[in-house]
Amino acid sequence: MMQVFRILISVVSSKFVALYLGPIGLGLVSLLNNATSIITAITNFEFLTVATREVALIKGSEDNSALSKTIATLQKMAVFIGLFGAIVSLFFSKTLSYFTFGTQEKQHWFILLSVYFIITSFSNARMAILQGMNNIKRLAICNIIAAFLTASGTIIIYYFYRIEGIIWVILYSSVVLFLITMYFTRNYSLKFTPFNLTEFYKQSSPIFKLGFFMSINLILGQISKFIIKLYINDGGDSLQIIGYYEVSIVILVNYLGLIFNAMALDFYPKLSTISTDNEKVKQLVNNQIEIALILVTPAIVLMYIIAPFLIKLFYTAEFSSSFLILKMALFSVILKAVVFPIGYIVLVKGNKKLFFKQALFGDIVNLILSIVLYHFFGLFGLGLAAVLNGVFFGIYIYLMVNKHYNFNFFSEGKRLVLINLFIGLVAIAIVYSFEQFYMYIFISILFIISALYSLKELNKRINLKHFISEKINRRK
Template sequence: MINNKSHNILFKSMSLFGTTQVLRMICKVVAVKCASVFLGPVGIGIIGLIENTLGLITQGSSFGMSVIGTKAIAQHKEDASKTAQIAKLQLIWMMAAGILAALISIVFAEKLSMLTFGDYSYTKYFRLLSLYFIFHAIVNAATVIMQGLNEIKKLINYQLMSLGFITLSTISCYYFLGIEGIVPSFLLSSFISLVVHLSFLRKLGLTNVKLSKAQISDYGKKLISSGILLALNGVFGLVCFYILRQYLLYTSDDKAILGYYETANIYLLSYFGVIFTSLAADFFPRLSSKMAVSEDVNELVNAQIQLGLLVATPLVLIMYCMAPYIIILLSSEAFLPVQDILLFGLLSIICKTINYPMGYMVLGKGDTRHYFIQNIVSDSLILGFTYFLFKEFQLIGIGMAVFLQYMFFSFYIYYFVKKKYGFVLDKASKTIIVISVLFTSSVVICQFTENAVSKVLQYIVAAMGIIYCLYRLIKVTNVLHWIKKSKGE
């Protein structure tokens, strides 16, 4: 049985960081809405292709430095001198990784353009985007340091400072330049983030920290040796998604299909990703600290699963009931076919909420080899399922593939952490999992029967699920008492 303290700690951290993520999501909603109107499904597809290519280069040159750095700082944060040294070393090597990525973008610009778009029209853009990698690396280094130190409030403040300006610059690029404004929007966004986060790095006083060449070299070797499998993980995953995007683009006669796929990913990965980002911001450093001293982490991981499901399930149910209106509001009527992907795709959010905390146990233990294997399994599943199911069911098949990937992976990761680390789902976690699956599955079944009775039944089931989850959430987190206390009542 988990005491309320574990839930309260996680809930407060999630609420704090979640506020920023919600604001970030709102800004992204506005940007995506404008992109949908100004660029259309084809423009959204181009954005996805560029993002995928940028991510591929970044992952291939970063060697998992973000994860390794966050863990290292979190484990030594009580020692100010040691923390300052690690922070500076992290900054040096992440900047080096950014420069490497920039060189790759410049040298292979022609090949990147041909591989991504089938011609050389984006060669000059990939050369321009070399600056993006350097800006992005410095911002990531600042973020890693703040997360490792558990300076969540500072991280929130710096992110909030960036949000408004990034949104305005992105919309301006789309409005005035159309599709030609996509690359400038990437550059402006990364530059704005750089300017804001540099102020944090200056306050750290890292220029006063003295490091020997041996220290720099040794830390770099440690980062690369520890993170090489994480880097390969990221590269393999992005290669899979790259192949998947190219497959969708050239298999279907409808060139808008890629736009629908990218929009569905925005909902599943960006909007719902707020939950996972908010949970992980405090959870991973806390988990790493516990695993470093061999503490029992069962309670923390179970609390994370329960809290995640109680937050995610109501949002999934709302999305099922309101999908047409939400899609039109956030995009346009041209994107209504996205509903077909979300039909099964939304179920994957429930599965991901279950396996996400368990996956972090492997990282927290520093077992990069098994983390590598797990991600290879997961990425291979999505590629294989999409290949077969898209042919048979088109857009619905894409959603089915995502759901099946996360469902099978949930069983796989639970078996692994149970055998390797002795993790066991407690009674409360099992109950919430069963309830969440029943409510969401029932709503999906109702959607297959297009009549008035099933529509009403769908709303009733969704309402019951939302009420149940909110009731349990209030009960386990004692949120009402927390709100009153924060108001000084």
């Protein structure tokens, strides 16, 4: 529910951003966000994740001094990490401006970003307390308030400052999150204990090492995305294309990604508890693939009908060209429904080497395909790259888990995979073969067929009639 509410706020915010900035402005936002993410990945050591883990590890302890000691250490780490990010942004501001935008005119943006890294580092230290203590209610309220205030401020800033407001939106968002996390963690001490370098090194070294390893994959992924956008930008002449690309990514990852995020909340913990039993892992992953396909495929077919309207509704008619990417890229979501559960196997097994190879392979393939296919086919090539990346990555990861963990598809899973991939391919054939009027008719028919098939398969697994009546009785 929290994710849905945040998405709704994001949709409203995106609409105004699109109105005030247009495709070119959104392209600038995308490039700056990507550059910021790279600096964060390099200097941040996945601080929020590892800090959350540290708090969670002592959550059950009755020793209050242990929690206070951990929080104090994390706050000192926040100072180091924040200053590290600020120094990188300050010292390389001119270079970063040139590589990101093809000009040094935006150097002042990266100078101002130094403040963002310091504030965000402190926010992460406080947010880690909420997440580590597993205070779900307070965390949900915190996120919703932050999303609402950020969206409201974003609209106002862009209204008055337009493109020059981009950097101020980033700074404003960081300040909002900091103040809110401070308020919701006010019960936990913010006192800084005397600094002892030897003691700090001893306490923080294991956390930094873990964070460094976790950040490697993130760094590679962010650099890959950044290079793709720089290539598309063509020295600053194609910001409009980046705007189209960004919209397609938002729809594929942020909106349709809700399905996968919702599944992961339940799937990942369950898989972790049985990670040592390969047969149970195989059973659960196969079940998850089946459910994912049943839910995702009708949604993707429906998106072929409503995506052009959603683009105009969420953004403006100027972004309609984004559908040229989505026409092909939507099929990659069906592939992701198969690959996504399999990808968790290496993660829960804790095989760091294989996990690194897995991420590296995906990033390199995505980088090569996106650049080469965009060069030859333009926006269509970006969509095709998403599909081929899903195919190659899927084959690679399947062969890897099959070899190391004896994973394979059950016969029922194979049948579902083949049928749903066929439905997706038929959708693509219809979209590229017919004029708009006939396309909508045939896609609508295909959606009905896909929805009925999914309902039939879902009913086999959970008995929908019993499930619904049970839910109704509980509410009574």
